[in-house]
Amino acid sequence: MTTNAPQPEVLRYTAFSGTPGGGNPAGVVLDASALDDADMLAIAADLGYSESAFLTAPPEELGGHEGRAYSIRYFSPKAEVPFCGHATVAAAVALAELTGPGALMFATRAGIVPVEVAEENGTVRATLTSVEPHIEEVSDDDLTEALAALDWQAADLDPDFPPRIAFAGARHLVLAAATRARLAHLAYDFPRLEALMHRLDLTTVQLVWRESATAFHVRNPFPVGGVVEDPATGAAAAAFGAYARAFGLVPEDAVLTLYQGEDLGRPGELTVTLRADDPRVRVGGTGTRIG
Structure with missing residues (x-):
């Protein structure tokens, strides 16, 4: 231009x-x-x-x-x-x-x-x-590095949610916190996590805590984008929906609610819809003009 x-x-x-x-x-x-x-x-x-x-x-x-x-x-x-x-x-x-x-x-x-x-x-x-999703393994060394960058311990993870890289248009490392308090306290090493994410070609890290069978609280560090944390992440929501279905954490037909942004003072709500007859994931929400 x-x-x-x-x-x-x-x-x-x-x-x-x-x-x-x-x-x-x-x-x-x-x-x-x-x-x-x-x-x-x-x-x-x-x-x-x-x-x-x-x-x-x-x-x-x-x-x-x-x-x-x-x-x-x-x-x-x-x-x-x-x-x-x-x-x-x-x-x-x-x-x-x-x-x-x-x-x-x-x-x-x-x-x-x-x-x-x-x-x-x-x-x-x-x-x-979304486009058709897929799930990938994450190596023990990469998981150890991710936890170190986040200042998390292995005991901070929910054992029911295996760490994986999930894709539904972009790649996200999914890590589940064992407690809401662990999710609420996010103070990570920005350059260290950014370096790992570049190496693994990740867009965000999807941090999750399960509140109920179909409700989750999520946070998304985004250092590769120059942003400490993304307030509401539709691509990661789609990836997480595919991940949760793949591991039988939710039914194949399900409507999930993801709450994001509360810890930033910008509360948002994402609806994730899964269908047994379609591998793709639907993510919906409201929107409005600013100013």
Whole structure:
């Protein structure tokens, strides 16, 4: 983008909350056609949100969804990420305000992500469907390093939740805390965890505590994005849903509620829907414009 070119409009939305002070803020640029990678990174860095979404024309494979399909890229203040759930929800809510609710299709670096947007009593809710997930082992050495960076002990882990790397558009290390108090106290070694995450190609670390059969509290350190903690993480929620189902921690058909952001003063709520007949994971929540 040349210095004399018109500056794109940067919208600000929060996802997974119906109030501007909750959930996870995201920048949204609905027409990023004039921007290059450096421009998008600069805008994301200037905003300082964990991620921002940049939309352009859809690829040919989505040509049949005229006016309801887009290519989308996501940038944190430090780097591009392949997929971001909260910025997807934010972009979908922004589009719904312009073109109305309904079905949208986003072509991401991770694959095609459909989103359904509905409005009820003035509240807009977007539900994305992830790409097909998978689960990977994490080595003992890498787990030891992760715990050391977090200043956690092996005894701090819930033995019912085996540590794994889960993917549903981005890679996340899933670690479950044995107590809510352990989850609440998060003071980690930023450069040490960042180095491990770069080596394992992780987007966040998904820290979880189980409150009930279908309710979980979660936190997501995000040093690779230049952010200490992500307030509400849709991509990690999708990955966790796949992980929980794979290990029989929840039924194959289930609706889970993930509470995130409480410890940051930005409470958000993510709904994770699992279907026995579909390996993909649905993640939904409300969204609203900021200012």
